[in-house]
Amino acid sequence: MTRPPTALTIAGSDSGGGAGLQADLKTFLAAGVHGMSAVTAVTVQNSMGVSGIHAIPANVVAEQIVAVATDIGVDAAKTGMLANADIIAAVVDALGGVDVGPLVVDPVCASQHGDPLLAPDAIGALTSLLFPLAELVTPNLGEVRVLTGMSVQDVAGMREAARRLHALGPRWVLVKGGHLSGSVAVDVLYDGTDFRELTAPRRATPHTHGTGDTLAAATTAALARGSSLVDAVERGKEFVTSAIDDSFALGSGLGPVGHFWRVRD
DSSP states (O other), X not given: OOOOOEEXXXXXXXXXXXXXXXXXXXXXXHTTOXXXXXXXEEEEEETTEEEEEEEOOHHHHHHHHHHHHHHTOOSEEEEOOOBSHHHHHHHHHHHTTSOXXXXXXXXXXXXXXXXXXBOGGGHHHIIIIIGXXXXXXXXXXXXXXXHHOOOOOSHHHHHHHHHHHHTTSOSEEEEEOTTSOSSEEEEEXXXXXXXXXXXXXXXXXXXXXXXXXXXXXXXXXXXXXXXXXXXXXXXXXXXXXXXXXXXXXXXXXXXXXXTTTTTOO
């Protein structure tokens, strides 16, 4: 069998399986891509929230990246939870020495429950060191507030946030509008010149754990398969919309989106 496309997630582990690298790997599989991982942190997590975070030593994170990139090969990569500034610096250093294809940066700052997943003093490292390497960054509106200080209330605000984030160095910015109100969920894609709006009907479900990870992972998988950036983002949006449609209750709190909607019997 010919080697399938490959994608690498550089992210934290969600012990509940709904987000983090578990969501990424399930999404890669559903998209027909061989998934690999560089674990940045282990979270103690379930449907009720995050009760513990244990960061992996920065050099071990970097060694995982180099190990898979120099042997197996990486067609596209994404980052998720990076935990602290030392890990960000080590990831940037490792990426500078290997080829991982286009890089999608999901600037994870907090869980859906509001639990912090990135040390406050690491924000500067994220924007100054990692953003310039990114083909695409994919912040939600809470992350926009952390990264820019903006409190976005509408699509015009999303466009201004995209401008500010693009100035930090990524080639493309996708500002996700899922936290706004309204019957339609709007995301804004910006390349420094043109804006594109991607829309989908808003689903009435509380079970949306892992949406951001899943969107970024599905986009990464499409890039690994050779899609253009715009097509990859559109495929990511389509994938996560269907996954939200297939979300389910799990445990006593927030359930996850359904990553296996495409492969279920």
